[in-house]
Amino acid sequence: MIQLNNVTKKYPGDVIAVDNVSLEIEKGETIVFVGTSGCGKTTTLKLINRLIDLTSGSITIEGKDISEVDSYALRRTIGFVIQNVGLFPHFTIERNVGVVPELIGWDKEKTRERTGELLTMVGLEPEVFADRFPGELSGGQQQRVGVARALAANPDVILMDEPFGALDPITRETLQDELSPLWNDLEKTVVFVTHDIFEAVKIGDRIAAMDSGKILQVGKPSEVIKYPKDETVASFFAQHRFQLELLTTRIEPIIEAYDENRVKDIKDKITLHPNDSLIDAMDALKSSKDNIVPVFDTQKKYLGIVNRASVTKEISNLIEQ
Ligand SMILES: Nc1ncnc2c1ncn2[C@@H]1O[C@H](COP(=O)(O)OP(=O)(O)O)[C@@H](O)[C@H]1O
Ligand SMILES: [Mg+2]
Structure with missing residues (x-):
């Protein structure tokens, strides 16, 4: 220290x-x-x-x-x-x-x-x-x-x-x-x-x-x-308040449980980390063209998914604040 x-x-x-x-x-x-x-x-x-x-x-x-x-x-x-x-x-x-x-x-x-x-x-x-x-x-x-x-x-x-x-x-x-x-x-x-x-x-x-x-x-x-x-x-x-808020709002709270086997069907390799921001989530959703993106921690452990609807909801919450 x-x-x-x-x-x-x-x-x-x-x-x-x-x-x-x-x-x-x-x-x-x-x-x-x-x-x-x-x-x-x-x-x-x-x-x-x-x-x-x-x-x-x-x-x-x-x-x-x-x-x-x-x-x-x-x-x-x-x-x-x-x-x-x-x-x-x-x-x-x-x-x-x-x-x-x-x-x-x-x-x-x-x-x-x-x-x-x-x-x-x-x-x-x-x-x-x-x-x-x-x-x-x-x-x-x-x-x-x-x-x-x-x-x-x-x-x-x-x-x-x-x-x-x-x-x-x-x-x-x-x-x-x-x-x-x-x-x-x-x-x-x-x-x-x-x-x-x-x-x-x-x-x-x-x-x-x-x-x-x-x-x-x-x-x-x-x-x-x-x-x-x-x-x-x-x-x-x-x-830049709004951009900064998007950048500092982590996706961790909006991770949802989802069957890992079904995630395996997603062909794209695009994944997120719980520390990633709403901007990262938006980028991932945009590139994957899917409605969900799987989330893995640093040790590559599967944690669940984030879906398009909850990301959109978070963003609209930020706009309204
Ligand atoms: N060697 C120095 N002699 C006199 N004043 C200095 C010297 N170095 C820095 N200062 C002054 O100290 C203040 C802080 O400088 P500095 O720490 O370099 O600022 P920053 O890195 O945030 O731009 C400024 O007002 C600067 O002009
Ligand atoms: Mg300096």
């Missing part, structure tokens, strides 16, 4: 970048800081790995005050991904991913093995990419390398500062879809910063809405969207 206790960061000239922030970040969760430019997201993130030092308050990770840990040592235990990754241009991809393992003294063989595993994990075949240089990769591929590098020494905590911010919308969505399950499955604690509210809602187990250095509200995406605490938080979502 990461704990921020009354954390304040002042810059010269009386800029209060982070203003008395207290927050508990659970082990294994993905928390997303969302807010407009200049609200203090990056500063908060950099306080956690001591790229900058706080003015007052304290931060602990697993109960240990980070001010008591050597800042270089601390950073080696925390993955960090930024926009435009900051890969070393004259290092191969393999060497870039292996930077931290090398620093902490892993032997060459172990580092090479780990690098290969990680590149595969983020969807880049090592045979193709390991010996290339960053300039020979697309922006999206470079961000994949950035994520692989952050995972290299197997840190418990990963900080991400608008990692997909510079990518085109399609690449951005692909990386969100492919990489966030990866760090969730690995049970990493992820602190993710974005100004993109859709990204926040999609990736976050919880979101922390920030403004003027303060955290205004923390909660599950569906809660924060449905019950914004004040006008400022409401204004973050105002323009």
Whole structure:
């Protein structure tokens, strides 16, 4: 667990970048800081790995005050991904991913093995990419390398500062879809910063809405969207409220029992997961051209179906609210 206790960061000239922030970040969760430019997201993130030092308050990770840990040592235990990754241009991809393992003294063989595993994990075949240089990769591929590098020494905590911010919308969505399950499955604690509210809602187990250095509200995406605490938080979502509600309403409550053998008759392979949203359900219904879609959990256990009528009913409930 990461704990921020009354954390304040002042810059010269009386800029209060982070203003008395207290927050508990659970082990294994993905928390997303969302807010407009200049609200203090990056500063908060950099306080956690001591790229900058706080003015007052304290931060602990697993109960240990980070001010008591050597800042270089601390950073080696925390993955960090930024926009435009900051890969070393004259290092191969393999060497870039292996930077931290090398620093902490892993032997060459172990580092090479780990690098290969990680590149595969983020969807880049090592045979193709390991010996290339960053300039020979697309922006999206470079961000994949950035994520692989952050995972290299197997840190418990990963900080991400608008990692997909510079990518085109399609690449951005692909990386969100492919990489966030990866760090969730690995049970990493992820602190993710974005100004993109859709990204926040999609990736976050919880979101922390920030403004003027303060955290205004923390909660599950569906809660924060449905019950914004004040006008400022409401204004973050105002323009896209309906879309965001569709995106954050899960299908789990509308799953119905249905004979598994009859589901087997459905030729389409389109299925849903209980965490999927009404939008996913609409997409699935549209593509399957059927009136029902089977639902399976992560372990591929059959849970039942959702049907067109209940999805439509949920949507009309949202319209009427
Ligand atoms: N090194 C710095 N010196 C002075 N002011 C800074 C510095 N870095 C950030 N700030 C100011 O702190 C505030 C928060 O910045 P930042 O955390 O980068 O915001 P965000 O990441 O949410 O866009 C802004 O007003 C910014 O101008
Ligand atoms: Mg920033």
